[in-house]
Amino acid sequence: MSQPSVLVIGGGLAGLAATMRLAELGVHVDLVSLVPVKRSHSVCAQGGINSVNALTRQQGDNEWKHLDDTVYGGDFLQHQPPVKEMTDWGPRVIDLMDRLGVPFNRTSEGFRDQRRFGGTLYKRTAFAGATTGQQLLYALDEQVRRREVEGLVKKWEFWDFLAPVLDESGRCRGAVCQDLVTMQFRSFPADAVVLATGGNGLIYGRSTMSMVCTGSAVSRAYQAGAWYGNGEFIQVHPTAIPGTDKLRLMSESARGEGGRVWVPRIPQDPRDPRSIPEADRYYFLEERYPKYGNLVPRDIATREIFDICTNEGLSVEKDRLSVYLDLTHIPRETLDRKLGGILEIYEKFQGVDPRDTPMKIFPAVHYSMGGLWVDYEKSATGGLVEGSLRNQQTNLPGLYAIGECDYQYHGANRLGANSLLSCIFSGLFVAPTLVNVCGRRVGDDTSRLFEAEVRRQEERHRELLSRTSGDENPYALHQELGNLMTRVATVVRRNDQLAPAYDDVCRMAERWKRCAVSDTGSWTNQNVVFTKALGDMFPIAKLILKGALLRDECRGAHFKPAFAMPGLVATEPEARRREAEQWCDAFAANTNKWLKSTIASCGPSGDPVISYQDVDTSLIPPRPRLYGLVGGDAIEEVWKERAAKAVGGKQAVGAGA
Amino acid sequence: MIKASETVVDADAAHGGHGDGNATRTVRVRVLRQDVAGGESYWERHEVAYEPNMNVISVLQKIAASAKSQDGRRVAPVAWDCCCLEEVCGSCTMLINGRTRMACSSLVDRLMAEDGEEIELRPMSKFPVVRDLVVDRKRLFGGLEKVKAWVPVEGSYDLGPGPRISPEEQEDAYPLSTCMSCGCCVEACPQYTKVEVVRRDDETEAEFEKRRKAAFNAGFVGPHAVSQAMLFNAHPTGRMIADERMEALTRQGGIQMCGNAQNCVAVCPKSIPLTRSIARAGRAATVWAIKKLFDR
Incomplete structure (x- = not known):
């Protein structure tokens, strides 16, 4: 390792953005990916990417409002300085992607067109058809290919990250990876290692995520000592197409372009949906949330769809849960132009044309808000200090995390079209930090450390290959884990389910040790690679369940009905006012207790040790999320009075009381 | 506005799993296998339980899970490439009933209706085979x-x-x-x-x-x-x-x-x-x- 060198694990938007910028800054990058980087899961992102733009600015929008929407939508669980930096960078990120040739949709004048997404009242979302993630990824892939030709980037595609290599001081000095074709192990010494390995949807069996989203890389870092933040916050996307191998995403842009969610008022109305008159249709999102309508934040849309099917019994089908997502009132030509890609997916996989017939959809696990804990250095203006060694660094010095696999940007719930921004932003922003890390390289010889880690990995691999007589099937065990996690740790969470589920997962982790591999070969052995990844799902599943069990409140995607704060019931003004006061007291007390990041560190046998850290809410004081709550106006009035008083007292914190 | 839910939802019911109504029906598959790069290729037959709306990926997933050929022999699972399963990543190209196409968007019902009961899977022919259906x-x-x-x-x-x-x-x-x-x-x-x-x-x-x-x-x-x-x-x-x-x-x-x-x-x-x-x-x-x- 003569020249400065960074090892990037994962070639989705975040990994490619970091690689592109690092190469541009003259740093050599080894880019490791399970699949050719052009096939990374980022291609599945459909709807778009958010930033303030010239149009919204004139309607009163600015970066601060984008920050506000993001932290409000995230129920204030994210540290605000990194979010501020991200939303400040938004316009620059979009401009850059535009220059790289992303075919964003255009207005008749040739400017970028924008659409509206959930959780905001502004049209902030730039989009390229209905395959925005794919288009952004390709633009970065092309730039990285260009750098590869120049010799600054070396790709290691079809390689699996197995473990970070730490020295005696706990500093990350590189990693050991495995070639998925030849099954050989290799040491990757580096000045810094960056994980950009995405989410962990496969812990839930079927989700909207790609088959590579096992979370194994993050789990391996976690088991090596990295902290994991806010694991219990898993976004369940309101609209997915049910399927036996995967739950395919139906983008929020379908609603952004005017799609309406409804169910027949008569349970399982047998009529053709197109022939059901307006009066017999229940547009429940529009009726319950007149301000945001079909574009309420994702966690709310998901719970409402879940509620209408399970509690109200209004699922459109009897043996399967689903609601209608209806686009049939929009002209075909508009649909083809703006949503062509996603409508084709529905048509291809369901055999029904959604331009003619309302789609049947149901929520599915979609995004991991939680992820590796990362640090940042706050600037004087409330954003971040560019180039600080702390930005995006895990608690293991020299090990960094960016993109979906960090916990930093989305709090308790991610807003639609913010993930593409956070991925590209964190990738670009971490580059100067890594350049500075390279500038302070540690010189001593690490070959012994690497040899030891390679031996350990070879040993683990050999042990797995020798298990031919076990009585557990890894694929069946995975399905069991997925079904359990989907049942207890998605939309509605209850302690009397989470506690036994935790024990079940502990037992499954033990059973995993008896998994038989059916392929003992040493060439492209997908069987053993999967079994290994499955084993690494359990520590993460445990921290999700433990975090959810301990968090006795409702926040964003984490909904525990036993701890929900109901709306107001009194109608008489004075009583209502009193109730609103009490509601605000309760909210402030809850904020005091629970507005904290959940931090998991990996204990013996993969059991999490949970602690809590305060959240930096220094820019925007927390306030109640009142989307659609009965009596919300009265509560808001009381809250605003208190906030004004608090500001008067120089203390603009919501958790006073 | 959202009420406390007392309902426990079965993951399968929520996401389109179906009961055992079709347990007797099976899908027969013929796979052209090759153990290593440059090795000899050979045919192997498999049979998996039919499910409505299944695609070639779910067939291969079932083959991987059972790791048995049609005649009950224990065999190594068939290797294949896949990633997004929604025809946007480009991973799962193979020759299905002689036609080059994506395994994820190849629906079993349609294949059986068009080409008969048995489905034939071969690796692409224009690239070196790495293993089974995986090509470089x-x-x-x-x-x-x-x-x-x-x-x-x-x-x-x-x-x-x-x-x-x-x-x-x-x-x-x-x-x-x-x-x-x-x-x-x-x-x-x-x-x-x-x-x-x-x-x-x-x-x-x-x-x-x-x-x-x-x-x-x-x-x-x-x-x-x-x-x-x-x-x-x-x-x-x-x-x-x-x-x-x-x-x-x-x-x-x-x-x-x-x-x-x-x-x-x-x-x-x-x-x-x-x-x-x-x-x-x-x-x-x-x-x-x-x-x-x-x-x-």
Whole structure:
């Protein structure tokens, strides 16, 4: 390792953005990916990417409002300085992607067109058809290919990250990876290692995520000592197409372009949906949330769809849960132009044309808000200090995390079209930090450390290959884990389910040790690679369940009905006012207790040790999320009075009381 | 407004799992297997339980889970590539009943209705087999390198927005930009022939890469790369190196090798107008040749 060198694990938007910028800054990058980087899961992102733009600015929008929407939508669980930096960078990120040739949709004048997404009242979302993630990824892939030709980037595609290599001081000095074709192990010494390995949807069996989203890389870092933040916050996307191998995403842009969610008022109305008159249709999102309508934040849309099917019994089908997502009132030509890609997916996989017939959809696990804990250095203006060694660094010095696999940007719930921004932003922003890390390289010889880690990995691999007589099937065990996690740790969470589920997962982790591999070969052995990844799902599943069990409140995607704060019931003004006061007291007390990041560190046998850290809410004081709550106006009035008083007292914190 | 839910939802019921009503029905599959690169290939039969709405991926998942052939022998699971399962990543290309297509969007019901009860799976024939249905498609990406399929920006510093582009230009470019490098077009192309370079014992990795690249470059670059060249030659910034792309397209392995069979456009899962790109490239090549003649 003569020249400065960074090892990037994962070639989705975040990994490619970091690689592109690092190469541009003259740093050599080894880019490791399970699949050719052009096939990374980022291609599945459909709807778009958010930033303030010239149009919204004139309607009163600015970066601060984008920050506000993001932290409000995230129920204030994210540290605000990194979010501020991200939303400040938004316009620059979009401009850059535009220059790289992303075919964003255009207005008749040739400017970028924008659409509206959930959780905001502004049209902030730039989009390229209905395959925005794919288009952004390709633009970065092309730039990285260009750098590869120049010799600054070396790709290691079809390689699996197995473990970070730490020295005696706990500093990350590189990693050991495995070639998925030849099954050989290799040491990757580096000045810094960056994980950009995405989410962990496969812990839930079927989700909207790609088959590579096992979370194994993050789990391996976690088991090596990295902290994991806010694991219990898993976004369940309101609209997915049910399927036996995967739950395919139906983008929020379908609603952004005017799609309406409804169910027949008569349970399982047998009529053709197109022939059901307006009066017999229940547009429940529009009726319950007149301000945001079909574009309420994702966690709310998901719970409402879940509620209408399970509690109200209004699922459109009897043996399967689903609601209608209806686009049939929009002209075909508009649909083809703006949503062509996603409508084709529905048509291809369901055999029904959604331009003619309302789609049947149901929520599915979609995004991991939680992820590796990362640090940042706050600037004087409330954003971040560019180039600080702390930005995006895990608690293991020299090990960094960016993109979906960090916990930093989305709090308790991610807003639609913010993930593409956070991925590209964190990738670009971490580059100067890594350049500075390279500038302070540690010189001593690490070959012994690497040899030891390679031996350990070879040993683990050999042990797995020798298990031919076990009585557990890894694929069946995975399905069991997925079904359990989907049942207890998605939309509605209850302690009397989470506690036994935790024990079940502990037992499954033990059973995993008896998994038989059916392929003992040493060439492209997908069987053993999967079994290994499955084993690494359990520590993460445990921290999700433990975090959810301990968090006795409702926040964003984490909904525990036993701890929900109901709306107001009194109608008489004075009583209502009193109730609103009490509601605000309760909210402030809850904020005091629970507005904290959940931090998991990996204990013996993969059991999490949970602690809590305060959240930096220094820019925007927390306030109640009142989307659609009965009596919300009265509560808001009381809250605003208190906030004004608090500001008067120089203390603009919501958790006073 | 949301009430405390007392309902426990079964994960299967929520997500389209179906009961055992179809337990007796099965799907029969014939797979052309190969254990290692350069090894012998052989056929193997499998049988899995039928489920409504299943695709070839779910068939392969079931084969992996059972790891038994039709006659009950314990066999290593069939290896195959897949990733997104929604036909946007380009991973799972294979020959299904003799046609090149994506395994994820190949629905079993349709295959059985069109081609009969047994489904035949083979690896793509234009790329070296790694194992079973997994092939090495590095050459596809090499084609993109060759035609410089990128916008030559100075760097990623903030220099304002990109060029203004009319909706018509965007609508022209967007379909070309959805190419996911799946390789269907080259599999179907009679001019794109298999190039398999095996590393020699006395060769370093770098030497091998160099020799392999030269072998790839001698063959036809492929419809996908021609189309990408046209995509970037149409972009206001991309066209600033249009000449370099035309140079690449008119060298060995370039556009002149296209025999106009038009198979590419017929098999493209994204319906990308590949023949339109090829026609444009052909015209541009003629103009380029004349220009070069006069520039001498």
